[in-house]
Amino acid sequence: MLDETLKGQLQAYLQKLLQPIELVAALDDSAKSQELDGLLHEIAALSDKITLRRDDSETRKPSFAINRVGTDIGVRFAGLPMGHEFTSLVLALLQVGGHPSKTAADVIEQVQNLDGEFRFETYFSLSCQNCPDVVQALNLMSVLNPNIQHVAIDGALYQDEVEQRQVMSVPTVFLNGEVFDQGRMSLEQILAKIDTGSSAREAEKIKAKGAFDVLVIGGGPAGAAAAIYAARKGIRTGVAAERFGGQVLDTMSIENFISVDYTEGPKLGAALEQHVKNYDVDIMNLQRADSLVPASDATGGLVEVQLANGATLKSKTVILSTGARWRQMGVPGEDQYRNKGVAYCPHCDGPLFKGKRVAVIGGGNSGVEAAIDLAGIVAHVTLIEFDSKLRADDVLQRKLRSLPNVDIIVSALSTEVLGDGQKVSALVYKDRVSEEMHTLELEGIFVQIGLLPNTEWLKGTLELSPRGEIVIDERGQTSLPGVFAAGDATTVPYKQIVIAMGAGSTAALSAFDHLIRTSAPAAEVKKVALA
Structure with a gap:
C-alpha cells in the first residue's frame, strides 16, 4: 500500500508518539479488507509503540480503530483512509499516541469542557478536499474528550448505508444518529453548533x-x-x-x-x-x-x-x-433538494453517484471540467448550457465530446428540479429554440454556472x-x-x-x-x- 518514500516519512512522524497505541482491525473476505490488513501491518511495523490485533465483532467491515492503550481514547475509520484522508490517518495516529495538537489552548479547553454524550459519524469520499477538515476536527475532539466518539466512513465503500441514510453530499455528519450538518466545517464551527453559549x-x-x-x-x-x-x-x-x-x-x-x-x-x-x-x-x-x-x-x-x-x-x-x-439556478426544487441530489462540488460528491445518471448545468470551463470528471464515475452525464454553444476552452470541449457516456444540450433553460421528497428524480428544462419542455430523468444535478x-x-x-x-x-x-x-x-x-x-x-x-x-x-x- 505504501511506497518506500511514504513509509520513511510516516516512520519519521511516528517517532513523535508518546504513548502506546493499538490498531484493532475488523475484516472480512473482501479485497478491500485484504488491502486494509496490509496497510495496518505496514503501519504497525514502523514503530515499537504500535501493536495490531483483530476483532471482527464490529459491524462495519473493513474498518479499524486507533486506541490509546489502557484508556477509552480512540478513533475509528470505516474504509481505507488514503487519498485526501491519509493526512487524517497520520494525525489520528499521532494524537491518539499523545502528540499534542497545535490547536489554540482556549479551543482545546472548550472541547474538554463539553458535557453530554456525542457519537459522531462522518461520511467522506477519498476525492473530497473538504472532508479532511471535518474528519480531523472530530477525531481531535474524540481524543480530547472521552464523551465524544467519532467514526469516519468512506461513503463509496458503504453504498448501502449511503442509500439507506440518504447521504448525497460529503462530508455529511451524523450526531447521535441524526443529521448534524453537511459540508466543510472547522473545529470552531462544530463547537459553535454544539456549545450553544459560545x-x-x-x-x-x-x-x-x-x-x-x-x-x-x-x-x-x-x-x-x-x-x-x-x-x-x-x-x-x-x-x-x-x-x-x-x-x-x-x-x-x-x-x-x-x-x-x-x-x-x-x-x-x-x-x-x-x-x-x-x-x-x-x-x-x-x-x-x-x-x-x-x-x-x-x-x-x-x-x-x-x-x-x-x-x-x-x-x-x-x-x-x-x-x-456558487451561483444557484434559482428554480423551484433547487433549495429543497440541495445535498439531496443537487450539488455544487463534483470532486467532493461525484463518488456518491457512481453508476447513476447526472446532469451538469453550465458550459464554461468549470462545467465542462466537471462533466469530464464525472464521466469517469457515473453511468451517464448530460451537460446543459443556456447559450447556443459551449463557452469552455477548445481543448476541454474536444475531450468532453470524445467521451461515450456524455450528451450535450445547448440553448436549454433549466426550469425545475423534481424529486420524491427525499432525493432528486428529474430536471425539467425548456428548449429555447423550439420552446418545448423536456423532463430529464436522473439522480444528480451538479450546478456550475459561475459566482x-x-x-x-x-x-x-x-x-x-x-x-x-x-x-x-x-x-x-x-x-x-x-x-x-x-x-x-x-x-x-x-x-x-x-x-x-x-x-x-x-x-x-x-x-x-x-x-x-x-x-x-x-x-x-x-x-x-x-x-
Missing part, C-alpha cells in the same frame, strides 16, 4: 475591543493579503471572517498561481491563515457581517461593522473582501454594480470615504486568486494612505499619549 461569549469579547486602524472583512486571498500589508505598516489591524480561507478552500487544484506549479485550495487556505498569524493581527473567525455604518459624527468618525452575533466593530478604515459563492458576490448586506450603503459587485476605482476605493474593497466581491474584471491578492494589497496600501492623510493611526496616537 456565540454569546464571543460577542462579549468582541464588544470589548477598541477601534482598529484597518478592519478587514473577509479572510480569503484578498483579505489575507490586505491584513498582511496593513499589519506590516505597524498599525492596529483586525480581520473578521465568516470562514478564513474563503472560497479557495473549495478549490480542488490550483495550477496558475505564479511560482507554484501545483497546490490545492485547503493547503493554500491554511498557508494564508498561518501567514496572517505571523503578524500582529486580531483574527476574529466565524464572524458574519450584517451591516455597515459609514463614518459620521454619530459614530465618532469611525466606520462601524455590525456582526450577526450582535457585536459591533469600529475602525478608521475598512476593507471589504467578502468574496463570492455570486457576497454583498447583499451592503445594499443601500455603498455603490454596487447591477450584478451586485462593489464598485471600486484603481485604488480599491469604494463610494464611501475610508471604505475600500478587493477581490471577487468587487468590479475587478477577472476573478482569480492572484488578482485578488494584488487587489487586497492595493486596498491596504490605499487605506494606509488614507489614514496618514486624514488622521494619525491609532498606534501613533498611543505613542503620543504615552509621551
Whole structure:
C-alpha cells in the first residue's frame, strides 16, 4: 500500500508518539479488507509503540480503530483512509499516541469542557478536499474528550448505508444518529453548533475591543493579503471572517498561481491563515457581517461593522473582501433538494453517484471540467448550457465530446428540479429554440454556472454594480470615504486568486494612505499619549 518514500516519512512522524497505541482491525473476505490488513501491518511495523490485533465483532467491515492503550481514547475509520484522508490517518495516529495538537489552548479547553454524550459519524469520499477538515476536527475532539466518539466512513465503500441514510453530499455528519450538518466545517464551527453559549461569549469579547486602524472583512486571498500589508505598516489591524480561507478552500487544484506549479485550495487556505498569524493581527473567525455604518459624527468618525452575533466593530478604515459563492439556478426544487441530489462540488460528491445518471448545468470551463470528471464515475452525464454553444476552452470541449457516456444540450433553460421528497428524480428544462419542455430523468444535478458576490448586506450603503459587485476605482476605493474593497466581491474584471491578492494589497496600501492623510493611526496616537 505504501511506497518506500511514504513509509520513511510516516516512520519519521511516528517517532513523535508518546504513548502506546493499538490498531484493532475488523475484516472480512473482501479485497478491500485484504488491502486494509496490509496497510495496518505496514503501519504497525514502523514503530515499537504500535501493536495490531483483530476483532471482527464490529459491524462495519473493513474498518479499524486507533486506541490509546489502557484508556477509552480512540478513533475509528470505516474504509481505507488514503487519498485526501491519509493526512487524517497520520494525525489520528499521532494524537491518539499523545502528540499534542497545535490547536489554540482556549479551543482545546472548550472541547474538554463539553458535557453530554456525542457519537459522531462522518461520511467522506477519498476525492473530497473538504472532508479532511471535518474528519480531523472530530477525531481531535474524540481524543480530547472521552464523551465524544467519532467514526469516519468512506461513503463509496458503504453504498448501502449511503442509500439507506440518504447521504448525497460529503462530508455529511451524523450526531447521535441524526443529521448534524453537511459540508466543510472547522473545529470552531462544530463547537459553535454544539456549545450553544459560545456565540454569546464571543460577542462579549468582541464588544470589548477598541477601534482598529484597518478592519478587514473577509479572510480569503484578498483579505489575507490586505491584513498582511496593513499589519506590516505597524498599525492596529483586525480581520473578521465568516470562514478564513474563503472560497479557495473549495478549490480542488490550483495550477496558475505564479511560482507554484501545483497546490490545492485547503493547503493554500491554511498557508494564508498561518501567514496572517505571523503578524500582529486580531483574527476574529466565524464572524458574519450584517451591516455597515459609514463614518459620521454619530459614530465618532469611525466606520462601524455590525456582526450577526450582535457585536459591533469600529475602525478608521475598512476593507471589504467578502468574496463570492456558487451561483444557484434559482428554480423551484433547487433549495429543497440541495445535498439531496443537487450539488455544487463534483470532486467532493461525484463518488456518491457512481453508476447513476447526472446532469451538469453550465458550459464554461468549470462545467465542462466537471462533466469530464464525472464521466469517469457515473453511468451517464448530460451537460446543459443556456447559450447556443459551449463557452469552455477548445481543448476541454474536444475531450468532453470524445467521451461515450456524455450528451450535450445547448440553448436549454433549466426550469425545475423534481424529486420524491427525499432525493432528486428529474430536471425539467425548456428548449429555447423550439420552446418545448423536456423532463430529464436522473439522480444528480451538479450546478456550475459561475459566482455570486457576497454583498447583499451592503445594499443601500455603498455603490454596487447591477450584478451586485462593489464598485471600486484603481485604488480599491469604494463610494464611501475610508471604505475600500478587493477581490471577487468587487468590479475587478477577472476573478482569480492572484488578482485578488494584488487587489487586497492595493486596498491596504490605499487605506494606509488614507489614514496618514486624514488622521494619525491609532498606534501613533498611543505613542503620543504615552509621551
